[in-house]
Amino acid sequence: MSDPSATLLELAGVNKSFGGVHAVRDCTFSIRSGSLTGLIGPNGAGKSTTVDLVSGFKSVDAGTITFAGEQIQNRPPHVISRLGLVRSFQTPREWARLTTLENLLVAAVDDRRESLRVALFGRRELAATDATARAEARRVLEEFGLGKVKNELAGNLSGGQKRLLEFARIMMARPRLVFLDEPQSGVNPVLGDRMGEAIQQLVASGITVVMVEHNLAFVERLCDPVIVMALGRPIASGTMAELRKDPAVLDAYLGEAVPHA
Amino acid sequence: MIDYAVSTLTLGIIWCIFTYAVNTTWGWTGLLDLAPFLYIAVGAYVYSVIVGPPPNGGPSVHWILGLQLPFVFGLLGAIVAAGICGLILGGIALRRLRDDYFSITTVVATLTVYAVIAQFVPLFNGYTGVYGVPQPLVKELNLSASAYQVFFLGLCAAVLLIVYIFMERIFKSPYGRLLRAVREDETAAAAFGRNIYRVKLQAYVIGAVVAGLGGALLAAFLQAFNPYAWNAAETFLIYAAIFVGGSGNNRGVLLGALFISVVVQELTRLFVVIPGHPDAAAALRYMIVGVLIIAVLWWRPQGLIPEPRDHDEAPPDPAGVTPPRPLETAPSDV
Amino acid sequence: MDDILLAIGFGLVTAAIIAVSTVALSLQYSVTNIPNFAHGELMTVGAYGALVAQRSTDNILLQALSAAIVGGAFAWAMNFFIIQPFARRRPRNLVLFILTLAVSLILQNAVLIVFGGSNIGFSVPASDAQQIGPFIFTGQDLLIMGSAVVIMVGVHLLLRTTKFGKAQRAISDSRELARVTGINADRIVQLTWLLDGLIAGFAGFALAASVGSLSPTIGNSFLLVIFAAAVVGGIGRIYGAMAGALLIGLAMEVSALYLPADYKVAVAFALLILTLLIRPGGLFTTNRVVAR
Numbered sequence: 001m002s003d004p005s006a007t008l009l010e011l012a013g014v015n016k017s018f019g020g021v022h023a024v025r026d027c028t029f030s031i032r033s034g035s036l037t038g039l040i041g042p043n044g045a046g047k048s049t050t051v052d053l054v055s056g057f058k059s060v061d062a063g064t065i066t067f068a069g070e071q072i073q074n075r076p077p078h079v080i081s082r083l084g085l086v087r088s089f090q091t092p093r094e095w096a097r098l099t100t101l102e103n104l105l106v107a108a109v110d111d112r113r114e115s116l117r118v119a120l121f122g123r124r125e126l127a128a129t130d131a132t133a134r135a136e137a138r139r140v141l142e143e144f145g146l147g148k149v150k151n152e153l154a155g156n157l158s159g160g161q162k163r164l165l166e167f168a169r170i171m172m173a174r175p176r177l178v179f180l181d182e183p184q185s186g187v188n189p190v191l192g193d194r195m196g197e198a199i200q201q202l203v204a205s206g207i208t209v210v211m212v213e214h215n216l217a218f219v220e221r222l223c224d225p226v227i228v229m230a231l232g233r234p235i236a237s238g239t240m241a242e243l244r245k246d247p248a249v250l251d252a253y254l255g256e257a258v259p260h261a
Numbered sequence: 262m263i264d265y266a267v268s269t270l271t272l273g274i275i276w277c278i279f280t281y282a283v284n285t286t287w288g289w290t291g292l293l294d295l296a297p298f299l300y301i302a303v304g305a306y307v308y309s310v311i312v313g314p315p316p317n318g319g320p321s322v323h324w325i326l327g328l329q330l331p332f333v334f335g336l337l338g339a340i341v342a343a344g345i346c347g348l349i350l351g352g353i354a355l356r357r358l359r360d361d362y363f364s365i366t367t368v369v370a371t372l373t374v375y376a377v378i379a380q381f382v383p384l385f386n387g388y389t390g391v392y393g394v395p396q397p398l399v400k401e402l403n404l405s406a407s408a409y410q411v412f413f414l415g416l417c418a419a420v421l422l423i424v425y426i427f428m429e430r431i432f433k434s435p436y437g438r439l440l441r442a443v444r445e446d447e448t449a450a451a452a453f454g455r456n457i458y459r460v461k462l463q464a465y466v467i468g469a470v471v472a473g474l475g476g477a478l479l480a481a482f483l484q485a486f487n488p489y490a491w492n493a494a495e496t497f498l499i500y501a502a503i504f505v506g507g508s509g510n511n512r513g514v515l516l517g518a519l520f521i522s523v524v525v526q527e528l529t530r531l532f533v534v535i536p537g538h539p540d541a542a543a544a545l546r547y548m549i550v551g552v553l554i555i556a557v558l559w560w561r562p563q564g565l566i567p568e569p570r571d572h573d574e575a576p577p578d579p580a581g582v583t584p585p586r587p588l589e590t591a592p593s594d595v
Numbered sequence: 596m597d598d599i600l601l602a603i604g605f606g607l608v609t610a611a612i613i614a615v616s617t618v619a620l621s622l623q624y625s626v627t628n629i630p631n632f633a634h635g636e637l638m639t640v641g642a643y644g645a646l647v648a649q650r651s652t653d654n655i656l657l658q659a660l661s662a663a664i665v666g667g668a669f670a671w672a673m674n675f676f677i678i679q680p681f682a683r684r685r686p687r688n689l690v691l692f693i694l695t696l697a698v699s700l701i702l703q704n705a706v707l708i709v710f711g712g713s714n715i716g717f718s719v720p721a722s723d724a725q726q727i728g729p730f731i732f733t734g735q736d737l738l739i740m741g742s743a744v745v746i747m748v749g750v751h752l753l754l755r756t757t758k759f760g761k762a763q764r765a766i767s768d769s770r771e772l773a774r775v776t777g778i779n780a781d782r783i784v785q786l787t788w789l790l791d792g793l794i795a796g797f798a799g800f801a802l803a804a805s806v807g808s809l810s811p812t813i814g815n816s817f818l819l820v821i822f823a824a825a826v827v828g829g830i831g832r833i834y835g836a837m838a839g840a841l842l843i844g845l846a847m848e849v850s851a852l853y854l855p856a857d858y859k860v861a862v863a864f865a866l867l868i869l870t871l872l873i874r875p876g877g878l879f880t881t882n883r884v885v886a887r
Contacts, residue, residue, distance in 0.1 A: 055452065093449035095442045102575045105435065106442040109454040116463065119434030120427055126434060138575060152570050173453055204585035293689045353868060360689060361630045365826065366871060380857040497700055501790040540712040544704035551700035555677060555750045558690060
């Protein structure tokens, strides 16, 4: 890893509106390399839109997004992903009629292995690389406790298992930075600890993580720093303890769950 | 009777090739392409004008080329022409579009090309079509008519075998896996670094190429091609074959295509004879196909032979498997 | 010059029929999110319904009414017996589209078996041609255009002023949200299919009257023009559908002055492709509809 305090991602004056409604306005923040950052805020604060903008699934109206020294705003999602910035979605988007193991195999980009020419004429070449990829996929599945269901269709997994599969796919893709969009949603709360562990596994393997989450206790346990967004822009950042005392944060959460809860 | 069986089977094999084309686009990639007969027709016409003679039947008979080349060139020309058409239409229709818009565009394109080919005589002689296309190797072999039919059946079967082998390789390869991932969730595929437009377009062109190849064989079989030999509605026969046999499964495709093209087609042709109603057999066949599609989708959506599932076995060598890594402890700053 | 005016006159009549049919398709499409490939067959059964009625009555109104009722009945049944049971299983949307393809196949060929495949003459009694402005219209043309206007205004009022219209728009925005707010989505969808069929059936009658004959493929051969008009106008945008129909109807008839009539289809296709390339959300929309 490079200098851990270095900035990996930087948003500067990012704006996005939908039909006159400003979802994200003048949004500026940065993410340190190696950190596990929480991104919180009341409903409609623009968190999910921010994830869509950073990952290229929505276009930016104005402003710049710099990732690892390269401007990535308005570039297509697959290009951003290949630069090493991957995202997850609020609902686990598993490839349902592929097996759990196949889901991991697809998660790792390898253009050579996936070319049509290799499929038709390169079977010997394929046998070698596919075996390596499969061994790696098995290892990652074991790591996330999915070894037993490796040959199960991903669509048949439980909600919690689908989330773990999501993390395993990210591990397999080996990005530099990952945006997790509400990794706890749709998961039995009993499994919260397991999810936390999985996210820390990602961090431990050198992946910088930004997590959008509603469960503040979960965020407090895992994240430092935490960025609070309201009305489309960050209003505060720091540790959860610091944020509790911040009047702007309390204002933003009025009428919703207060962070003490 | 044997002649009849041979020609029915030949046509059945050609239909298998059509069905493999659609299995690539719909079965694996999830593109509801309603233009397969466009590529079949392009393949058939291009084959006809490459292998066939120049037009000579009076001043009103026109078609392009008429090169009288060996049939291999006809097959190649058909493949290339169909592939280019697929690249153009797919390139437009797959661009930033919802999948239902894509389907609408492909069906509208097919009907438009049909109208233009049927009307624009200088291209492929309008409704009369291209005729007098010699059969592959017929002069060289110098067989009796029945024996030649058997040879042609073998030729089609050989082409089908090659297509089948290629399709098996695609299905079992990481490339096939990628196509299926795009079918299952293209947004997730994009999030994991795949250019889904490129993936879909490539699969679409493969489908067009295979359809064009099938079309070339159809023209070789018919020794002529005209607008009465194809229509957009036959696309549903192909889809019915895929649904019945098993979407995504190479063996299911064979089963379904033979079932629709031999059993359904021939039974209705043989047993439905209503005097003074020449269209009744065809109409009944299409109705049966319509009912069949609905029934299969309701009772057995995966088809008779479902898509095979990858089964991963760890290599027997225990040294090859690394033990699970112990969980890391939480970062100290939390 | 006279030719052009004549062509525009024809174009207006064609556009009126396209517009009526497109509005019905577009409305149904936006509420149910299913491109109904059997829409052409709803027109066909409507036209044959009018044909059967014609055997017992000369009253045009009754003929039109029976066309609408037959179309509506088939659309209602199609949703009730086929689409809805499948939709409850929440399949991929394309599966529902495929069902409409299958229904189209069944209906078209059922009509062929019952009525035969040949063209059957169909004419409605009409008054003499009249000159209106620069155009010459037959009474029948005027009737078609007049009823098109009535239907458009009716659909407009329905969407804007009634509870049913509001519910339709809510469902078209988000079926989940509509359900949460207490709208009986299944019932609204069922009624939408009925309305679609009523209008499509009438459009089939108007088409048969305008062409002067009918055949089992009369509706289906018109379908791609309707889809083109709907896409050009922007799916689910009623006024867009009207504008798209007008554009395509006029373009097709005027093009027939310079090209063989069978290329009319190609003109519609060219407009469709152009729309998809420039503004996939429809030419007449202010905000581009975001794909999905």
